[in-house]
Amino acid sequence: MAGGLVALLDDVAVLARAAAASVDDIGAAAARASLKATGVVVDDTAVTPQYVHGLAADREVPIIRRIALGSLRNKMLIILPAILLLSQFLDWALTPLLMLGGAYLCYEGAEKVWGRIRGHEHGHAAEPEALPDENTIVSGAVRTDFILSAEIMVISLNEVADESFVSRAAILVVVAFAITVLVYGVVALIVKMDDVGLSLAQRPGKGTARLGMGLVKGMPKLLSALTVVGTAAMLWVGGHILLVGMHDLGFDLVYDAVHHLEDAAKDATGALGGVVKWLVDTLASAVLGLLVGGLLVLVVSQTLHRKKADAAAH
Numbered sequence: 001m002a003g004g005l006v007a008l009l010d011d012v013a014v015l016a017r018a019a020a021a022s023v024d025d026i027g028a029a030a031a032r033a034s035l036k037a038t039g040v041v042v043d044d045t046a047v048t049p050q051y052v053h054g055l056a057a058d059r060e061v062p063i064i065r066r067i068a069l070g071s072l073r074n075k076m077l078i079i080l081p082a083i084l085l086l087s088q089f090l091d092w093a094l095t096p097l098l099m100l101g102g103a104y105l106c107y108e109g110a111e112k113v114w115g116r117i118r119g120h121e122h123g124h125a126a127e128p129e130a131l132p133d134e135n136t137i138v139s140g141a142v143r144t145d146f147i148l149s150a151e152i153m154v155i156s157l158n159e160v161a162d163e164s165f166v167s168r169a170a171i172l173v174v175v176a177f178a179i180t181v182l183v184y185g186v187v188a189l190i191v192k193m194d195d196v197g198l199s200l201a202q203r204p205g206k207g208t209a210r211l212g213m214g215l216v217k218g219m220p221k222l223l224s225a226l227t228v229v230g231t232a233a234m235l236w237v238g239g240h241i242l243l244v245g246m247h248d249l250g251f252d253l254v255y256d257a258v259h260h261l262e263d264a265a266k267d268a269t270g271a272l273g274g275v276v277k278w279l280v281d282t283l284a285s286a287v288l289g290l291l292v293g294g295l296l297v298l299v300v301s302q303t304l305h306r307k308k309a310d311a312a313a314h
Contacts, residue, residue: 060191063134068184070142074149075176083157084172088165095248098158101151102241103292107300109234110293112227152179155241193219236282239289258284 086093156175160168193215200212247255258281265280266273 059134061188063138064184064188064191066134066138067141067145068180070138071145071149071184072176072180074142074146075153075180076173079146079150079153080169080172080176083153084165084169087157087161087168091161094154094158094161095245098154098241099245101154102238102245102289103296104147105151105234105238106242106289106293107296108293109231109238110290110297112231112234113290114294114297155237190219190222232286235289235293236286237289238293239285239287240281242292243285243288254288 083094086097153172153176156172157168160171163171197212197215197219201209201216203209203212243255243258246252261284262277262280266277269276
């Protein structure tokens with residue numbers, strides 16, 4: 001009996017170690033997959049605070065919570081089942097689908113750049129003259145989030161496409177929860193930082209008051225910096241997706257040219273070769289993203305936008 005109990009405990013220990021290793025593997029894979037979606041995550045974080053701009057302070061966090069729940073429903077109930085089915089039965093469609101998403105990222109990034117050049121930005125949510133009700137704000141934010149969430153999940157899936165179906169599902173569930181908590185946790189922190197700064201500024205100590213005023217003055221700069229970083233990241237990630245996608249589909253001209261340039265830069269810079277190679281790849285991807293995005297902005301402005309203008313004129 002004792003021997004049987006010891007054997008059973010040994011089996012339980014082996015299973016526990018295997019389960020722990022599996023959890024570690026899922027966590028590591030989820031982290032790698034999430035990193036690839038950096039551009040979309042930063043953009044999502046930069047965009048969302050616009051939706052609560054001008055609202056009463058006590059309604060900001062509740063609305064962000066509702067948007068976060070809507071985002072999670074998007075990921076878990078619609079996007080995740082759809083892309084898992086695609087990866088299982090139509091895996092050939094993932095690369096073109098990912099490239100479409102990459103092209104959309106390039107378009108979004110180039111549109112922001114063009115808006116900045118023209119002196120105004122066509123953001124995701126233009127500030128209305130009359131503030132809409134909370135349900136309208138939440139539904140608009142969740143619709144925008146759907147596109148960004150789809151990008152995050154497809155990019156993440158592409159990183160774990162070689163895993164088993166169950167592993168892919170587990171990893172993407174972790175990614176969905178982690179990204180949602182990260183994005184909307186940071187958004188909540190950003191939108192409440194003004195209130196924290198004002199509270200600190202009203203306290204007696206000079207150092208505390210100075211810190212509070214610094215937070216109040218620094219938040220607009222932080223939001224502006226997030227917008228710039230998000231735009232650059234969208235162009236880089238979108239361009240890189242297109243670059244790798246063209247290679248996967250057998251169109252190697254641009255891909256090979258970039259890699260020859262990377263290798264030449266690496267050989268010429270010695271110890272810094274690895275960093276320089278990454279910088280060259282990043283810059284080349286961003287340039288490609290800007291070119292493709294600029295072309296898409298031109299096409300859209302000459303078709304959809306012109307049709308809307310003509311319809312409004314008549």
